[in-house]
Amino acid sequence: MKPDGLLMIPGPVQVHERILKAMSRQMIGHRGAEFSEIISFCHENLKPLFGTKREVATISGSGTSGLEAAISSFSNVRKMTCVDNGKFGERLGIIAKRYTEVDAVSFRWGTSIEIEKIEESFENGSEAVAFVHNETSAGILNPAEEIVKIARKYDALVIMDAITSVGGDEVRMDDWGIDVAIVGSQKCLGIPPGLAAVAFNERAWDFYNEKCPFYLDLAAYRKKLGDNQTPYTPAIPLYYALEEALKIINEEGLENRIRRHRIFSKAVREWANEAGIELLAELNEYSRYSNTVTAMKLPEGVTDKDLRGTLKSEYNITVSGGQGELKGKIFRIGTMGNIGKRDVLATLGAVQDILMRFGKAKPALNAATEVLREL
Amino acid sequence: MKPDGLLMIPGPVQVHERILKAMSRQMIGHRGAEFSEIISFCHENLKPLFGTKREVATISGSGTSGLEAAISSFSNVRKMTCVDNGKFGERLGIIAKRYTEVDAVSFRWGTSIEIEKIEESFENGSEAVAFVHNETSAGILNPAEEIVKIARKYDALVIMDAITSVGGDEVRMDDWGIDVAIVGSQKCLGIPPGLAAVAFNERAWDFYNEKCPFYLDLAAYRKKLGDNQTPYTPAIPLYYALEEALKIINEEGLENRIRRHRIFSKAVREWANEAGIELLAELNEYSRYSNTVTAMKLPEGVTDKDLRGTLKSEYNITVSGGQGELKGKIFRIGTMGNIGKRDVLATLGAVQDILMRFGKAKPALNAATEVLREL
Numbered sequence: 145m146k147p148d149g150l151l152m153i154p155g156p157v158q159v160h161e162r163i164l165k166a167m168s169r170q171m172i173g174h175r176g177a178e179f180s181e182i183i184s185f186c187h188e189n190l191k192p193l194f195g196t197k198r199e200v201a202t203i204s205g206s207g208t209s210g211l212e213a214a215i216s217s218f219s220n221v222r223k224m225t226c227v228d229n230g231k232f233g234e235r236l237g238i239i240a241k242r243y244t245e246v247d248a249v250s251f252r253w254g255t256s257i258e259i260e261k262i263e264e265s266f267e268n269g270s271e272a273v274a275f276v277h278n279e280t281s282a283g284i285l286n287p288a289e290e291i292v293k294i295a296r297k298y299d300a301l302v303i304m305d306a307i308t309s310v311g312g313d314e315v316r317m318d319d320w321g322i323d324v325a326i327v328g329s330q331k332c333l334g335i336p337p338g339l340a341a342v343a344f345n346e347r348a349w350d351f352y353n354e355k356c357p358f359y360l361d362l363a364a365y366r367k368k369l370g371d372n373q374t375p376y377t378p379a380i381p382l383y384y385a386l387e388e389a390l391k392i393i394n395e396e397g398l399e400n401r402i403r404r405h406r407i408f409s410k411a412v413r414e415w416a417n418e419a420g421i422e423l424l425a426e427l428n429e430y431s432r433y434s435n436t437v438t439a440m441k442l443p444e445g446v447t448d449k450d451l452r453g454t455l456k457s458e459y460n461i462t463v464s465g466g467q468g469e470l471k472g473k474i475f476r477i478g479t480m481g482n483i484g485k486r487d488v489l490a491t492l493g494a495v496q497d498i499l500m501r502f503g504k505a506k507p508a509l510n511a512a513t514e515v516l517r518e519l
Numbered sequence: 520m521k522p523d524g525l526l527m528i529p530g531p532v533q534v535h536e537r538i539l540k541a542m543s544r545q546m547i548g549h550r551g552a553e554f555s556e557i558i559s560f561c562h563e564n565l566k567p568l569f570g571t572k573r574e575v576a577t578i579s580g581s582g583t584s585g586l587e588a589a590i591s592s593f594s595n596v597r598k599m600t601c602v603d604n605g606k607f608g609e610r611l612g613i614i615a616k617r618y619t620e621v622d623a624v625s626f627r628w629g630t631s632i633e634i635e636k637i638e639e640s641f642e643n644g645s646e647a648v649a650f651v652h653n654e655t656s657a658g659i660l661n662p663a664e665e666i667v668k669i670a671r672k673y674d675a676l677v678i679m680d681a682i683t684s685v686g687g688d689e690v691r692m693d694d695w696g697i698d699v700a701i702v703g704s705q706k707c708l709g710i711p712p713g714l715a716a717v718a719f720n721e722r723a724w725d726f727y728n729e730k731c732p733f734y735l736d737l738a739a740y741r742k743k744l745g746d747n748q749t750p751y752t753p754a755i756p757l758y759y760a761l762e763e764a765l766k767i768i769n770e771e772g773l774e775n776r777i778r779r780h781r782i783f784s785k786a787v788r789e790w791a792n793e794a795g796i797e798l799l800a801e802l803n804e805y806s807r808y809s810n811t812v813t814a815m816k817l818p819e820g821v822t823d824k825d826l827r828g829t830l831k832s833e834y835n836i837t838v839s840g841g842q843g844e845l846k847g848k849i850f851r852i853g854t855m856g857n858i859g860k861r862d863v864l865a866t867l868g869a870v871q872d873i874l875m876r877f878g879k880a881k882p883a884l885n886a887a888t889e890v891l892r893e894l
Binding site: 359378 | 523524526528530531532533534539540542543544545546547548549551579580581582583584587591613614617703705711712713730732733734735751752753754755756757760831837
């Protein structure tokens with residue numbers, strides 16, 4: 145007998161039964177009052193997760209569609225700085241290149257952003273910066289507030305990819321001074337993939353580029369916000385899911401939720417330290433470890449297939465490997481969304497079991513349970 | 520007690536219980552073998568619905584995202600002819616304008632396309648044509664084969680919006696010579712909104728425009744077809760839904776399914792004729808009535824609210840009104856997807872009941888049941 149699968153990757157995440165059930169409801173007209181109420185509830189309840197009192201729009205599409213909507217709609221700049229210390233930072237630059245000149249400020253994946261390099265980019269004429277808050281490919285939390293501080297000196301627009309932080313870690317757009325932020329549905333919000341949300345302030349519209357794609361034109365989405373509608377037919381079941389997910393988040397309370405995410409990732413890190421597994425992220429004074437995903441180096445002599453293949457076939461647990469240049473070199477455990485501490489413990493136990501067969505880990509589950517007890 | 524709602528609009532359509540149930544399955548990794556099998560099944564089984572042996576890619580987004588993917592990816596032309604005899608034809612031109620020069624060949628909404636005008640556009644230097652196969656805003660089936668014949672004389676690319684015909688009416692891309700066609704999930708395929716599929720042949724790539732949006736770049740989707748993956752995280756529950764919907768379609772048989780759709784729309788038209796309700800569409804030698812949606816004029820003295828409002832509040836049945844310049848002038852009954860003849864009959868009975876209260880319809884349900892008996 146194979147047990148049900150357990151997804152411990154940085155999205156798509158395991159989805160709560162209540163949300164799965166909500167998704168199986170019959171369709172209703174997307175232009176009627178009943179659906180407008182759902183949209184209104186979703187947009188209003190997303191705002192505190194972004195830390196904004198401004199506007200939030202939702203797009204039927206993956207997180208990438210939300211990123212491109214944000215970047216393309218607000219790309220009326222001479223040059224955009226795209227900060228790259230991981231796969232998703234790199235992607236920001238690839239997207240932005242289709243709309244404006246890009247100054248890609250790159251760091252070795254897994255290492256931390258140096259604020260000075262970003263300032264240089266502004267000195268060289270950049271009028272906007274796009275960066276990833278929580279870089280899941282490397283398990284690093286980039287320094288949002290520090291980046292805004294520099295950007296403000298140059299009156300630059302700030303776009304933050306918060307796809308894997310909103311709903312799981314602290315995001316305070318308004319306080320920090322972020323102009324535009326994006327979240328994906330299948331991460332810390334805990335619903336399936338297929339929806340993105342973009343939050344934006346008034347200032348962002350000074351950078352509006354009418355040459356953005358029709359489907360991703362945030363001006364069209366904004367125009368419909370007042371009527372609680374979307375410009376194009378929305379992915380109705382995912383709105384059902386989002387509504388239920390936001391109810392779950394409100395019941396847990398955002399502060400508790402963020403604390404839970406922090407404890408889960410700390411448990412993973414403490415286990416790794418004790419077990420003798422090296423974390424990928426190299427921190428500097430500005431950066432932190434991600435609170436929603438942990439990237440660890442594969443011990444020498446253990447292949448991706450050895451670890452992740454066995455984990456899948458024996459335990460039916462899925463964790464992530466490395467992407468791009470990190471492929472085959474690391475593994476990543478996502479601790480996002482509506483999971484419990486038993487899921488964290490089971491995953492670490494299984495990973496430890498497999499690594500111990502190669503003589504590459506010490507028994508260290510106690511280090512994890514000690515942290516988990518804080519919950 | 521309010522009965523369950525019944526959606527009789529040209530999408531989103533009522534979704535079959537089997538499909539709703541499929542959607543409530545737990546997430547699986549979108550890069551794993553299990554999900555690749557689902558993608559492979561979906562793409563292979565969509566092909567016969569398009570009438571193609573070529574390639575089909577799926578995009579997580581509404582039908583509009585599929586249209587823009589097709590138009591933007593294949594817009595490397597000096598000029599594109601966009602045929603407009605309804606709201607969705609108009610939209611093709613609006614989208615195409617972001618990528619190339621557009622020659623909008625427009626006809627009064629509800630009237631038929633004149634092939635001669637399209638030929639003129641080619642004479643004037645157009646290198647591509649985009650048109651809507653089944654114009655749901657007006658209830659007209661536009662003449663695909665005739666348009667291709669003219670386009671071929673000028674070696675022009677042919678893009679067909681088949682969003683509301685694929686899966687419900689005959690589409691024979693390869694036989695007709697269509698280069699690119701698009702379908703939306705929430706129409707005749709019978710699943711919720713949030714997925715689009717684009718079919719394309721080899722020839723389309725001669726017109727590839729690398730300046731298309733990143734998220735909608737069909738070259739990226741094509742690159743992943745061989746691995747049965749998608750370039751960006753797919754809307755997993757909608758793939759579950761599509762898989763189940765395609766199984767339902769295969770069980771019914773495509774020919775039977777198309778016949779059923781034709782009988783349903785014929786039943787609506789025969790009822791309208793007998794009841795004294797005027798159809799909107801004005802046909803010429805090339806055009807036909809839509810086989811998936813019927814547009815009818817609101818009788819004088821009956822407002823949109825009188826008819827559709829009462830239908831919703833008393834019967835909990837939703838039909839569509841007019842869009843754009845046709846707002847308040849027409850109503851539209853969609854007969855798409857996995858519905859039964861009881862749904863058609865109930866809708867016509869309810870519409871007739873309300874119109875009779877205004878003295879604006881004659882009892883004519885027999886005209887419908889006689890047609891439905893052909894099933």
